[in-house]
Amino acid sequence: MKPITPNHAVFFDVDDTLYDHLQPFRAALVETLSTGPDFPYEPAYHRMRYYSDFLSAEAGGTPTHGQELESMRTKRFVRSLGEFGLTLTTEQAATVQTAYLNRQFDIQPFPGAMELIGELQARGIVVGVITNGPPEHQWRKIRALGVDKLIPAELVFISGAVGLTKPDVRLFELIAGKLDKSPEQCCYIGDSWRNDVVGAAGAGWQVIWFNHRGVQPESEPQPLHTPAASYDELARLLIVESL
Known part of the structure; x- marks a missing residue:
């Protein structure tokens, strides 16, 4: 995985990535x-x-x-x-x-999730959310987790509001364009092989597969991705290895 710098944008999935679904x-x-x-x-x-x-x-x-x-x-x-x-x-x-x-609205973020978002932001890295679902439903989860207190609304992309659904590569292309970032400057973290890994990798983004349940890939050939099974591993990949 290439180092993450202040020129990069890092986006998180919500369900089973920011909290235990x-x-x-x-x-x-x-x-x-x-x-x-x-x-x-x-x-x-x-x-x-x-x-x-x-x-x-x-x-x-x-x-x-x-x-x-x-x-x-x-x-x-x-x-x-x-x-x-x-x-x-x-x-x-x-x-x-x-x-x-x-x-789904009585939820807590994974240990280390909010701390990692804050650390990335402190380093000048753009941090956002990309999630599938109805807008109000997903916003209720985001508020329940307290993510809205860290990530501004303009960096929250919900499929039902955007009109494009993961794994559609156009969703990732649209977001990179809005931020004036190249695909190589964008990194996505998610648990779903089909929606998150295949979708983001298809758009040329760096991808970290948050495979905390230890499941197998759903397709061949496997898109280029970096695996992680915990927020300690995510922090190492995004911060320690990026120094």
Whole structure:
């Protein structure tokens, strides 16, 4: 990975990058389906995220409102949990989805996340956020995390507001253009192989795959990226190795 300097811009994904997205998923299942401690929450979470991306791609990008959005949200739970022995009706899946949404605003950033953002900014590096989803929904998460106190609104790019959805390379190209940065001056950090790594690398950005769950790449050939599994590793890559 090339050194990060004050000429660079560093952008973070939100879900499962700035905070642990598994926590609201687990809490929603316990609340609505009474799943016990032995339920395979993390594998089920991975499948839910897979179907979320898959169904979004089928719809031509992450839906931001209306029946299409609600259908995608319930189908992902029906399909993913069905693989783990939980057969849900559409109504049951909608109940799980409601609990899941409600839990997403009771969240805390990963240890070291806010400190890293502050350190990058102190070094003169532009820091922002790129995330998929409906604008108000994603803004509520950003506010719940306190990210809005560090990152100005003009550096927060939400697919539903921009009109382009990760992994569309045009989203990354648009953002680089707004900042008058070359692709090589932009770095993106995210957990999703398909949305974050493939999307940003396709636009020529430097990419750090925040693979804190130790999953395997979803495609071949693999785009050029740097792996990291913790915020300590991210800090080493972005700050220590950039000195």
